[in-house]
Amino acid sequence: MSLETLWFIAIAILWAGYLVLEGFDFGVGMLLAIIGRGETEAETNDKRRLMLTTIGPFWDGNEVWLITAAGAMFAAFPAWYATMFSGFYLAMLVLLVVLILRNMGLEYRYKRDSAQWRARWDAAIIGGSLLAPLLVGIALTNLVHGVPINAQGDFTGNFFSLLGPMSILGGITFVALSLTHGAFFLALKTTGEIREAARKFAGRFGPVAWVLLAALLIWANVHTGTVWSWAASVVALLALGSSALADRAGRDGWAFLGTFFAIGLTAATYFLAVYPDVMPSTTNSAYSLSVHEAASTHLTLQIMTGAAVVFLPIAILYSAWNYWVFRKRLSPANIEPQGDPLAPVEAQPHA
Amino acid sequence: MDALDLARWQFAITTVYHFLFVPITIGLSAIVAGFHTWYLRTRTPEMLRLAKFFGKLFTINFALGLVTGIVQEFQFGMNWSEYSKFVGDIFGAPLAFEALLAFFLESTFLGLWLFGWGRLPEKVHVACIWIVHIGTVLSAYFILAANSFMQHPVGWRYNPQSGRAELTDFVAVLTNKVQLVAFPHVLASAYLVGGSVVLGIGLWLMRKHQQDRGMYRKAARVGAVVTLVAGLGVAISGDSQGKVMTEVQPMKMAAAEALYTTRDSCAEFSIFTVGSLNGEKERYAITVPCLLSFLGTGSFQGKVEGINDLKRELPAQITQEAQARQEPLRYVQPPDAVFTPNIPLAYWSFRLMIGVGMASCAVAVLALWFTRKRRDTIPRWMVWAAIATPFLPLLGNSFGWIFTETGRQPWLVYGVMTTATGVSGNSAGAVITSMVVFTLLYAALAVVEVKLFLDYTRRGADPYHPTKQTAEDEPLAFSY
Numbered sequence: 001m002s003l004e005t006l007w008f009i010a011i012a013i014l015w016a017g018y019l020v021l022e023g024f025d026f027g028v029g030m031l032l033a034i035i036g037r038g039e040t041e042a043e044t045n046d047k048r049r050l051m052l053t054t055i056g057p058f059w060d061g062n063e064v065w066l067i068t069a070a071g072a073m074f075a076a077f078p079a080w081y082a083t084m085f086s087g088f089y090l091a092m093l094v095l096l097v098v099l100i101l102r103n104m105g106l107e108y109r110y111k112r113d114s115a116q117w118r119a120r121w122d123a124a125i126i127g128g129s130l131l132a133p134l135l136v137g138i139a140l141t142n143l144v145h146g147v148p149i150n151a152q153g154d155f156t157g158n159f160f161s162l163l164g165p166m167s168i169l170g171g172i173t174f175v176a177l178s179l180t181h182g183a184f185f186l187a188l189k190t191t192g193e194i195r196e197a198a199r200k201f202a203g204r205f206g207p208v209a210w211v212l213l214a215a216l217l218i219w220a221n222v223h224t225g226t227v228w229s230w231a232a233s234v235v236a237l238l239a240l241g242s243s244a245l246a247d248r249a250g251r252d253g254w255a256f257l258g259t260f261f262a263i264g265l266t267a268a269t270y271f272l273a274v275y276p277d278v279m280p281s282t283t284n285s286a287y288s289l290s291v292h293e294a295a296s297t298h299l300t301l302q303i304m305t306g307a308a309v310v311f312l313p314i315a316i317l318y319s320a321w322n323y324w325v326f327r328k329r330l331s332p333a334n335i336e337p338q339g340d341p342l343a344p345v346e347a348q349p350h351a
Numbered sequence: 352m353d354a355l356d357l358a359r360w361q362f363a364i365t366t367v368y369h370f371l372f373v374p375i376t377i378g379l380s381a382i383v384a385g386f387h388t389w390y391l392r393t394r395t396p397e398m399l400r401l402a403k404f405f406g407k408l409f410t411i412n413f414a415l416g417l418v419t420g421i422v423q424e425f426q427f428g429m430n431w432s433e434y435s436k437f438v439g440d441i442f443g444a445p446l447a448f449e450a451l452l453a454f455f456l457e458s459t460f461l462g463l464w465l466f467g468w469g470r471l472p473e474k475v476h477v478a479c480i481w482i483v484h485i486g487t488v489l490s491a492y493f494i495l496a497a498n499s500f501m502q503h504p505v506g507w508r509y510n511p512q513s514g515r516a517e518l519t520d521f522v523a524v525l526t527n528k529v530q531l532v533a534f535p536h537v538l539a540s541a542y543l544v545g546g547s548v549v550l551g552i553g554l555w556l557m558r559k560h561q562q563d564r565g566m567y568r569k570a571a572r573v574g575a576v577v578t579l580v581a582g583l584g585v586a587i588s589g590d591s592q593g594k595v596m597t598e599v600q601p602m603k604m605a606a607a608e609a610l611y612t613t614r615d616s617c618a619e620f621s622i623f624t625v626g627s628l629n630g631e632k633e634r635y636a637i638t639v640p641c642l643l644s645f646l647g648t649g650s651f652q653g654k655v656e657g658i659n660d661l662k663r664e665l666p667a668q669i670t671q672e673a674q675a676r677q678e679p680l681r682y683v684q685p686p687d688a689v690f691t692p693n694i695p696l697a698y699w700s701f702r703l704m705i706g707v708g709m710a711s712c713a714v715a716v717l718a719l720w721f722t723r724k725r726r727d728t729i730p731r732w733m734v735w736a737a738i739a740t741p742f743l744p745l746l747g748n749s750f751g752w753i754f755t756e757t758g759r760q761p762w763l764v765y766g767v768m769t770t771a772t773g774v775s776g777n778s779a780g781a782v783i784t785s786m787v788v789f790t791l792l793y794a795a796l797a798v799v800e801v802k803l804f805l806d807y808t809r810r811g812a813d814p815y816h817p818t819k820q821t822a823e824d825e826p827l828a829f830s831y
Contacts, residue, residue: 052831053831056462056465056830057462057465060458060462061455061458061459063458064454064455064458067420067424067450068447068450068454070425070450071424071443071446071447071449071450071451072447072451073443074424074428074442075446075447076443076447078435078438078443078515079436081428081439082428082433082435082439082775083432084428085425085427085428085429085432086430086775086776086777089429089781089785090781090785092428092429093429093784093785093788096421097792099418099421100419100422103414104418104799107410107413107414108411108414108803109831112803296439296440296443297440297517299518299519299521300441300443300444300517300518300521303518303521307447311451311452312451315451315455315456318456318459318460319455322459322462325463325467325471330827333826334825334826334827334830335827335830336826342806342807342810345560345810345811345814
């Protein structure tokens with residue numbers, strides 16, 4: 001296997017890693033609006049705090065997969081990175097804005113005890129968790145569908161040329177997958193009321209996600225499929241189907257693993273379908289940007305390979321340890337009653 | 352303004368903004384880790400309180416540092432796609448290394464530290480915050496290696512077949528002589544910021560929370576010592592940086608001094624100037640004889656080249672070098688054939704960087720004096736000075752970056768690629784949209800962030816709660 005191909009696979013793994021990991025925290029973020037609701041603001045807040053605490057130690061690290069995917073694209077396929085990021089300009093801008101607002105919401109929501117403060121940041125978390133997978137889904141589906149690229153390798157479309165029906169379906173499907181994935185994550189990480197609500201939601205919504213995914217994968221494969229991408233798609237649909245079965249059997253872990261693989265294999269489908277191109281051109285297939293044209297030199301790829309072989313497993317190892325440390329299910333008893341973090345400090349005796 | 356100017360403005364705004372949070376993240380993580388370690392060593396309750404208190408301020412700041420960092424990474428592709436294509440083979444790897452080696456560490460171990468109270472064994476827990484700090488330092492190393500390549504390209508060649516710059520020696524890129532002086536300088540200035548933040552807050556709260564005076568006094572003194580040691584590091588590394596700059600970017604040094612005519616020996620250092628800096632008019636100036644020669648070359652008799660001579664020599668030299676490596680000349684011909692940076696900007700940003708940076712050291716000396724043993728009152732003006740302290744090195748950092756980046760102009764990669772050839776083909780409308788969006792968003796977030804930061808600071812540290820291991824059905828020590 002050539003180094004170019006190896007790095008194409010590495011980029012695919014990084015994107016898949018991003019989608020499966022941040023996918024569940026996007027899902028939990030969106031579910032604040034669905035499961036995280038109570039009769040009163042206090043009740044809503046209690047539910048949301050419990051839900052957010054399940055992703056608390058993880059979401060930040062999950063997002064690093066996106067940064068790593070983009071950085072690796074820059075290093076291994078500069079022309080791919082440059083064409084995609086400058087071409088998808090406004091989509092990238094909106095993605096950055098919603099990610100910023102969402103992250104700030106996750107960090108700042110609990111830092112003041114005020115219903116209005118919380119409501120605003122909740123809107124940022126929920127809106128960001130919805131729009132981010134939508135935009136990433138649209139962007140990645142455009143890589144499969146192809147975009148207008150001229151002979152110089154430059155993107156010649158605009159924001160609206162990214163909004164074809166296939167890419168919109170792709171965006172919606174990634175939202176649906178993240179929702180289901182997030183619901184199974186909540187079911188796995190909580191007990192009691194939230195767990196029941198998450199399972200109920202997944203049970204009802206799962207079939208919708210399955211139909212969307214089936215439509216998307218069939219469309220993408222018919223458009224530009226290979227035997228391998230078809231195979232990945234079939235397994236992705238089986239995984240999503242079996243997650244529902246596992247859920248019905250009360251096996252939260254297996255259900256989560258099902259959506260985990262469904263999302264990962266959907267990403268795999270995309271990259272398998274498009275290879276050896278990285279950005280197919282809809283203007284003229286001769287203008288498509290291929291792995292070989294976009295790749296860095298062998299020296300750069302060798303150095304990157306050395307770094308990735310050593311450091312990616314280490315990063316995965318300590319991330320896994322992080323998940324292990326916080327593996328316990330959370331119940332309302334684990335969450336302190338809402339207090340005012342800015343309440344005056346009582347006078348302290350001299351130490 | 353065209354798309355190029357707008358893209359430059361956006362880069363300037365987002366970078367300066369991003370770099371307000373970065374040095375706080377680097378400097379404060381080390382000090383928080385220090386307080387936490389101090390507590391575990393001595394079991395002094397105050398130290399745990401300080402670790403948690405500054406830890407909270409750290410997280411308020413970290414959030415913005417991280418998200419604005421993503422913008423930086425995406426921006427190369429979005430606004431500077433020609434640059435990304437041209438040097439991606441060299442420039443991309445440090446960015447990928449940064450994500451792989453540093454960002455994973457920072458994010459994962461910060462989560463472990465925040466949520467790990469009572470969940471992790473104490474020693475493992477304190478190691479987490481140290482690892483966060485190591486992550487921030489690694490991150491600085493890689494991104495500065497990338498920047499140093501732009502200042503002084505090494506370890507590469509131009510490949511006429513592929514039409515782009517290609518890596519020949521990665522070790523050379525990581526040990527660029529500019530990098531070896533820039534990294535200590537930036538790291539020391541980050542500790543200067545961290546020290547000043549702790550110093551300023553400590554002094555302020557000493558007056559505000561009389562009952563915890565002793566604790567905040569310790570914090571202020573720790574901050575002052577860190578500020579002074581870091582200040583010394585900034586000065587020493589800055590001095591070495593000046594010499595390297597004189598060698599590899601003589602134009603930047605000449606611009607920093609607005610020195611128009613070459614001095615064969617004993618070039619004067621200008622402290623302050625009234626009047627025009629365009630080299631034509633006489634002006635009033637305070638200068639120190641021979642100091643510039645010493646700063647630039649290490650000898651009071653050293654030769655320092657002036658702008659006018661460099662303007663004559665550089666174009667031919669750069670063109671010749673580009674021809675020798677068969678690089679198309681359009682990459683090395685600046686628009687309007689202007690080979691000089693904005694000289695007043697370089698001159699003033701250079702001075703202000705040094706001035707405000709060193710001012711924080713002066714406050715630190717005063718602070719040590721006013722917090723010495725047997726002294727119980729701090730003058731009121733000192734508290735105001737304390738509140739201003741953190742802003743001094745932050746401004747110094749901003750001026751430093753403004754100087755080093757605008758002083759490199761018209762180059763994106765010094766002598767290899769002009770800024771004008773690196774920009775994406777996006778319309779001015781698209782770029783102005785993103786510039787305005789980021790500026791407004793960043794301004795709004797700054798208001799929220801500063802207010803939150805001040806409210807948490809004013810409130811002071813929580814009472815002492817020794818950490819105990821949390822049972823399964825008990826509230827977590829930290830939750831949302």
